[in-house]
Amino acid sequence: MNQSKNSTEKTIRVCVDLPESLIERFDELKEQWGLQHRGAVLERLLETLFEEDKDNPKS
Numbered sequence: 001m002n003q004s005k006n007s008t009e010k011t012i013r014v015c016v017d018l019p020e021s022l023i024e025r026f027d028e029l030k031e032q033w034g035l036q037h038r039g040a041v042l043e044r045l046l047e048t049l050f051e052e053d054k055d056n057p058k059s
Contacts, residue, residue, distance in 0.1 A: 018026075026038045035041055 023038070026041045029041045029045075030036075030038060033041065033044065035044070
């Protein structure tokens, strides 16, 4: 396991196959957000998604 750069939380490497169209969008977001890796884009997207779930719990 790797250590996250921003915290002491441990990380696990995940491999995923995605369509080229999504990879192109990842690369656009990577450049727009000033990130160096596609994994950082995925991490930001997931954190945003899960934060929204936390703010809007289901009844």
